[in-house]
Amino acid sequence: MKKTKINEAHYLLKGKMVEFCGWDLPVQYSGVNTEHVAVRTTGGIFDVSHMGEIWFRGREALRAVQHLISNDASKLAPGRIQYAGLLTENGCFVDDLLVYMIRENEYLLVVNAANVEKDFLWMKKHTAGFDVQLEDRSEEYSQIAVQGPVAEKLLQEFTEIDLQPMGYYHFAQGRVQGMDAIVSRTGYTGEDGFEIYFKSDAAAASKLFLDLAGKGEKYDALPAGLGARDTLRLEAKMALYGNDIDDSHTVLEADLGWILKLRKEEPFIGQEALARQKQEGIRRKLVGFELLDKGIARHGYPIRVDGRAFGAVTSGTFAPFLKKPIGLAYLPAEHCAVGDEFQIAIREKTASARIVETPFYKRNK
Amino acid sequence: MAKENLLYSKDHEWVRREGDAVVIGVTDYAQHELGDVVFVDLPAAGKELKKGDPAANIESVKAVSDVYSPVTGKVTEANAKLGDSPELVNQDPFGEGWIFKMSVEQVSELDELMDLKKYEEYLKGIAGE
Numbered sequence: 239m240k241k242t243k244i245n246e247a248h249y250l251l252k253g254k255m256v257e258f259c260g261w262d263l264p265v266q267y268s269g270v271n272t273e274h275v276a277v278r279t280t281g282g283i284f285d286v287s288h289m290g291e292i293w294f295r296g297r298e299a300l301r302a303v304q305h306l307i308s309n310d311a312s313k314l315a316p317g318r319i320q321y322a323g324l325l326t327e328n329g330c331f332v333d334d335l336l337v338y339m340i341r342e343n344e345y346l347l348v349v350n351a352a353n354v355e356k357d358f359l360w361m362k363k364h365t366a367g368f369d370v371q372l373e374d375r376s377e378e379y380s381q382i383a384v385q386g387p388v389a390e391k392l393l394q395e396f397t398e399i400d401l402q403p404m405g406y407y408h409f410a411q412g413r414v415q416g417m418d419a420i421v422s423r424t425g426y427t428g429e430d431g432f433e434i435y436f437k438s439d440a441a442a443a444s445k446l447f448l449d450l451a452g453k454g455e456k457y458d459a460l461p462a463g464l465g466a467r468d469t470l471r472l473e474a475k476m477a478l479y480g481n482d483i484d485d486s487h488t489v490l491e492a493d494l495g496w497i498l499k500l501r502k503e504e505p506f507i508g509q510e511a512l513a514r515q516k517q518e519g520i521r522r523k524l525v526g527f528e529l530l531d532k533g534i535a536r537h538g539y540p541i542r543v544d545g546r547a548f549g550a551v552t553s554g555t556f557a558p559f560l561k562k563p564i565g566l567a568y569l570p571a572e573h574c575a576v577g578d579e580f581q582i583a584i585r586e587k588t589a590s591a592r593i594v595e596t597p598f599y600k601r602n603k
Numbered sequence: 604m605a606k607e608n609l610l611y612s613k614d615h616e617w618v619r620r621e622g623d624a625v626v627i628g629v630t631d632y633a634q635h636e637l638g639d640v641v642f643v644d645l646p647a648a649g650k651e652l653k654k655g656d657p658a659a660n661i662e663s664v665k666a667v668s669d670v671y672s673p674v675t676g677k678v679t680e681a682n683a684k685l686g687d688s689p690e691l692v693n694q695d696p697f698g699e700g701w702i703f704k705m706s707v708e709q710v711s712e713l714d715e716l717m718d719l720k721k722y723e724e725y726l727k728g729i730a731g732e
Contacts, residue, residue: 563642
């Protein structure tokens with residue numbers, strides 16, 4: 239099993255360790271609910287070093303990125319970030335990712351842990367004709383996410399970068415606990431927060447994590463694991479690759495039309511299929527639901543709409559902050575309005591669910 | 604709660620004898636493994652169970668797991684308090700977090716369960732895996 243450079247800290251903090259995408263990572267420390275609520279009300283510190291970091295450099299770096307992604311990276315300026323889809327010819331997801339514009343001719347693409355190798359091969363293959371160098375530097379980089387209302391104050395104690403003026407989806411480069419780092423105002427929780435990318439040995443990486451957790455006590459911030467990361471992102475309706483988005487559902491079906499820029503200058507993979515689908519209309523759409531009956535509708539539980547089988551729940555949990563069972567699922571286009579009801583088989587029982595507005599949780603800004 | 608007087612199953616249920624009936628819950632080890640319990644699907648009174656049948660479901664944030672009937676018999680009562688306070692399973696697994704009561708058809712079936720000493724050895728075996 240692979241270990242992040244922060245691995246030792248998880249054992250010192252008595253994290254409950256599990257295998258996730260080949261990595262030895264904590265699912266929780268004090269408990270999923272406790273950590274989840276901490277991130278919503280104070281703060282949480284996550285080791286997300288398993289994420290992949292792929293660099294694009296060269297004269298045609300922008301063209302190469304544009305050719306690969308659904309969003310329009312030409313709108314970026316240095317220090318700005320964009321969420322985008324890495325798409326197949328059919329307009330489905332190879333992965334979802336963040337694009338950081340480091341400077342002219344240099345971009346950082348942050349991808350999902352499970353997809354690093356697949357993405358890198360895909361990117362190399364489809365940018366072979368461009369004047370660009372791709373480099374997978376996932377092994378070198380550690381990543382820590384500091385999330386929640388106290389994130390800015392807590393992290394400010396560790397860095398010379400002035401965090402207060404940094405806007406959402408912006409980043410800066412500077413030192414964090416003496417180490418060169420990229421610090422972005424991003425996250426996967428639905429809260430304000432930051433993600434820190436840095437290169438160091440295991441001792442320094444573990445120390446930064448432990449020091450953040452230690453200083454965090456003053457703010458009632460807690461180290462948080464993969465369990466809370468998943469429930470937090472789901473309350474905020476942030477898609478999880480492999481669950482809610484994959485290579486058989488398109489960007490439009492995933493209700494992510496806002497990251498699809500069909501009219502951008504550079505043609506991109508999936509463009510034709512999506513232009514056609516946009517014209518013809520989608521047959522199914524990813525929606526959020528609440529369970530009307532007791533229980534939890536989890537990933538893979540079968541769905542019935544008007545008595546007919548229609549796929550399965552893509553993500554489902556008991557939402558720790560909202561205190562109710564919620565989930566995501568693809569439903570037929572003629573049956574995906576807020577208020578529509580459908581059925582989910584929860585083992586031997588059938589539970590009713592109702593489509594609701596999403597995100598389920600939205601923070602007060 | 605005197606854990607010494609309880610019997611234990613390999614599925615981490617505890618069983619307490621109350622005359623001809625038994626009270627069933629899950630052990631501290633089980634609640635810890637489950638994590639935060641958010642819903643318990645309880646069996647209805649009168650439901651007939653064979654030894655090893657799934658009797659209740661415990662849903663935690665992370666996962667769902669079955670509580671198996673440790674003996675053959677009939678459900679006499681389920682812990683209604685768990686409807687509003689499923690977290691009792693975490694907070695007081697051997698006490699207020701009990702799950703259901705049932706009559707016992709064959710008292711001899713109880714002999715197949717473990718006493719505390721054997722259960723603790725069993726847990727050590729799991730930890731060593």
